[in-house]
Amino acid sequence: MHLFWEHGYEATSLAMLREAMGLTPPQIYNAFTDKETLFRKALTRYHQTEIGFAVEALGAPVPTGEAIRRLLLGAAEAYSRPGKPGGCLFVSGALAASPQAQAIADELKAYRKASEAAIAERLAKGRAIGDLPEGLSVEGFAKYLAGVMNGMSIQARDGASVEELRTLAQTALAAFAIEGQKQAHHPRNEADAGSLPRG
Amino acid sequence: MHLFWEHGYEATSLAMLREAMGLTPPQIYNAFTDKETLFRKALTRYHQTEIGFAVEALGAPVPTGEAIRRLLLGAAEAYSRPGKPGGCLFVSGALAASPQAQAIADELKAYRKASEAAIAERLAKGRAIGDLPEGLSVEGFAKYLAGVMNGMSIQARDGASVEELRTLAQTALAAFAIEGQKQAHHPRNEADAGSLPRG
């Protein structure tokens, strides 16, 4: 799992996996059938052991704002754990892949989409109980949060520390506050420039 | 360039490049020496032809808020151009790489770091001319913006439309407004929960 996490699916050779696990080729193939199912096993294990913060954050009986805050701060911690590869396996596993490995790339994309959908579901629940700012689009804000987490994953991979990721997360959370104070925003192609404060 | 952009450095084989360019092996090696220098040529070309929006946005004689706004909205457009691969080559070129290709991965990481440094430089200029909200950390906010752009790159790769990316960008810009109204934030480990508005 760590090797796939660090180098991605295709760049991780079976030789590296064999050496890391101390197994001979037949042992690997008897245990995991082939490389693809081994990777899928690593995916599910990653989901079970490293991503618990997300399901806990989204499932906790707390206000929506607090849930989102736990989600982003949990990501900051999970993406920069000492002794573990930086970022998220769902992002670095196969962001770009050869045509032969596109099935794996699509599967990881599905994981990312599912994460975004889980966020949207939590936001929709908040909307239902009146816990969400009025002018806030559930899908749009979910895409923003998922995007921020993906971006944190890359920043973590580039060596960002826990503190830096937490700062990033809290800056991102600021959008949650302001979004509630605005009208529903309908982004248009033409510029509505100059509307930003200039300090 | 498009092939490297779509599949990344390692997953793009010379056979694919040959077929796309209609060249024979000796022609490729006479023209580009080897795969690595060919990729670097594609990188500089990408920087010249696809990333102009960023240098324009950061160099334009406009208030800092407008510059940042142009940066993010430009990214929304650049990362979802029809007929081009989604996202940013600097991100998808080699986010995860084999040990043999780590030189390439490090080079792309340097590009990303340079982008963040350019943002920080623009923010510092804004701070110097009093154009930036008081309690806003230059480095922290630059890391946030670079992270958001990286996240947009992944969302684009996952099929996000221009409009969705623009919405994401404008949501991210909201943090710019609120950051100015707050005190300088010093993220701590312990929870300062419940401080978020709940709509």
Added chain:
DNA sequence: AATTATCCATAGTGATCGATACGAAACCTG
């Protein structure tokens, strides 16, 4: 017009990929 020189596409190089077939050691049974 004959010969030499130059260029270029095809074929092939060693290395490594994921995946397997064979020989040896160990183990259970009689």
Added chain:
DNA sequence: CAGGTTTCGTATCGATCACTATGGATAATT
């Protein structure tokens, strides 16, 4: 303790990787 079976490690499989050497066609020169 012997025989048969099963397991397991080594050596290797075909395919593909980035990359290069060689033969043939073209062009230039005498």
